[in-house]
Amino acid sequence: MVKNRSESRDPDVLGQTGPRVLEARRENLPIGISVAVAIALVIGFVNAYLHLDVGRAQTIVFWTSLAAFTVTPFIIRRTRSIELGAGLLVLASIGPIFVPAYHQGGLQSPYLVWFVVLPVMASLFLGLRLAVFSGLVAVTGYTAFYALELTGNLPAAPVEGAAFSSFFNLVLAASFGTFMGIATNRSARRATLDLEVLRTDLVRKVVDLEDSETRKSAILDASLSGIVSCDSQGCVTEFNPAAERMFGFTRSEALGRNIAELFIPKGMVETHKKGFARYLRTGETRILDTVVEVVGKCADGREIPVELLVQRIRLQGPPQFTAYLRDLRQQRLAEATLRRREEELQRSQRLEGVGRLAGGIAHDFNNLLTIIGGYGESIATETDSESSTHEEATEIVKAVDRAAMIIQQLLAFSRRQDLKLEDVGLSQLLRDFETTLSTIVPPHVELVMDLEEATWHVTADAVQIERIVMNLALNACDAMEQPGTLSISLHHVGIDADDAWRPDHIEAGLYARLDVIDTGEGMSADVLARVFEPFFTTKPPGKGTGLGLATTYGIARQCGGHIDIQSSVGNGTKVSVYFPKAVGGETRSSLAVLGATRGERATILLVDDESSIRKTMSMQLQKQGYDVIEAADGEEAVNVAMAPGVRVDLLVSDVVMPRKDGPAVAAELIKVFPQMKTVLMSGYSERLSSEFDQILPDVEFLVKPLRMKDLTETVARLLAARSEYR
DSSP, rough: OOOHHHOOOOOOHHHHHHHHHHHHHHHHHHHHHHHHHHHHHHHHHHHHHHOOOOOOHHHHHHHHHHHHHHHHHHHHHHHHOOHHHHHHHHHHHHHHHHHHHHHHHHGOGGGGGHHHHHHHHHIIOOOHHHHHHHHHHHHHHHHHHHHHHHHEEEEHOOSSSHHHHHHHHHHHHHHHHHHHHHHHHOOOHHHHHHHHHHHHHHHHHHHHHHHHHHHHHHHHHOOOOOEEEOOOOOOOEEOHHHHHHHHSSSSSHHHBBBBBTTTTTTHHOOOOOHHHHHHHHHHHOOOOOOOEEEEETTTTTTTEEEEEEEEEEEOOSSSSEEEEEEEEEHHHHHHHHHHHHHHHHHHHHHHHHHHHHHHHHHHHHHHHHHHHHHHHHHHHHSSOOSHHHHHHHHHHHHHHHHHHHHHHHHHHHHTOOOOOOOOEOHHHHHHHHHHHHHHSTTTTEEEEEEEEOOOOOOEEOOHHHHHHHHHHHHHHHHHHHSSSSEEEEEEEEETTTTOOOOTTSSSSSEEEEEEEEOOOOOOOOHHHHHHTSOOOSSTTTSSOOOOOHHHHHHHHHHOOEEEEEEOHHHHHEEEEEEEEEEEOSSSSOOOEEEEEOOSSSSSEEOOOOOOOHHHHHHHHHHHOOOOOEEESSSHHHHHHEEEEEEOOEEEEEEEEEEOOHHHHHHHHHHHHHHTEEEEEEEEEEEEHHHHHHOSSOOOSESSOOHHHHHHHHHHHHHHHHHHHHH
């Protein structure tokens, strides 16, 4: 039985076992006394009946008391009231003690010994109130006998049997005292066992409670969600580490304080208090057991988005609540990053399409400009310099040059221009360029340079970097009609693979970040979304082509970097251009540097799929005294060159052609004519580096639209070098 009680895991059983055992022991004691006194009463009455003259009054007292002693156990079991049963015992004992003592000499009667035994027993087993009650009964009895004796109203004690009656009562009292002592000892031992059971149960409950608290603390500490509990007054009773990290309060700072003053933004405090009071009053709730998104207040006053679930703790008494909170800042950041990347992807795809279109258009326009410029140069060369025709032809050539610059900007945007990618010391380059910038910055704009030094260089085209800085500085100055500041700074940063903002087109690593910041009017979100589109501009007509940022975008991407713009209306604009750290010291690709020597008569194979370009170039080359063989594509060029009796001294070919491109033609003919020189032409050169690696190193490249003068000078220089080699 003890084992079963101690091992019970039911808290109700554990809480009720000890009191129930003690209550049963207390009930058994008055019941046992009732039974023992009833037996003693019967024995005494029988003895008196046999040896004494028992009167009617004594008989009535006997049966009344016996009935009371007999009924008392049932009353105790029925009512569970030990005090009531013990009180009946005391009252029922008055008659059996008082009546014999009255007839046997009053205060000299041995029966009065029981008036001493009753208070002692009551004090030991039945509690203070019953002991006092028994003592009052005893004092009252002694007082009554004393008064009767003083007034002489006591009858004479019967002589016969008085000694035996005294002996019997004294022995009975001694026996009863012994019995009660034994009962007290056994009861004490049982009480000790019961207390041990209680102690064991209590220790087990304490251990279980400590285990429960340890598990709860571990769960609270390990939880990634903030957990905050409060009582019916809204005061914090639990505050876990995740909540500490979320709101910036320590647990000791939060405990006992009202959640309204800790976590609720000022504008929502009254709404919270009204809702809390309404629930306590009516049970009506809008957020209980429902996941909602709310705004929380941190220790430093910042407001953060949180996901909230409030549940009531099912305990007796006033309601208590636990709130589970999840910080949504990272989720919001991830969502914003995802939206930004989607927008970046869409913009990149849109710009990529526009870039391909621009590159294709640039190629075609370069061919047209080559034709127009060629005829313009021819007319200008053949006419008198003082004639209007010469002047008009010169204007045509100048217009072609301006158009060629726009084409180059389109090629830069589409990342199809040929860049001289090399190691560039960016801080020194910008420091050297500061003087140039100072001349273009208007007086009302203050130029501030903050250039961080670094031990490593970047991969870029130095000329194009100056072009980028010039474009960005001019745009910034145009945006500041009022006095303002143009800040140009350089920082060296690392970009990790897991950086949320990192675009997909740049690799993780070290980058130099060029920041150009103005204090102008800024841009709206609609303008910012289209800022890299070619020919898009917010400037008045005639103030800009809309190619500055588009060109910057293309150059940054072609260098392996990235450009980012942050702006809002009224807050100025920040443009950040990232250039990757250089990994080698060699120059990847460069445009040909042309000399100027006169050529000799030689055979030139001219290949271009545009007949007008072939005609214009052929005419110019023939004027220089060269024999020109024309071909419309790569296959035709190879067939013509392989014809008997044909010798090719120099190949002039377009790069991109149907059937067979220029680099492939050069690679095939150089095997037949080892001393042949090659000039390749193209409106853009996205395949230039890879193709040139497959050909002999003495290959020149000309960018369309080209000047006929550049063509003839290049041809002359290459043929002169060929003659010296021979």
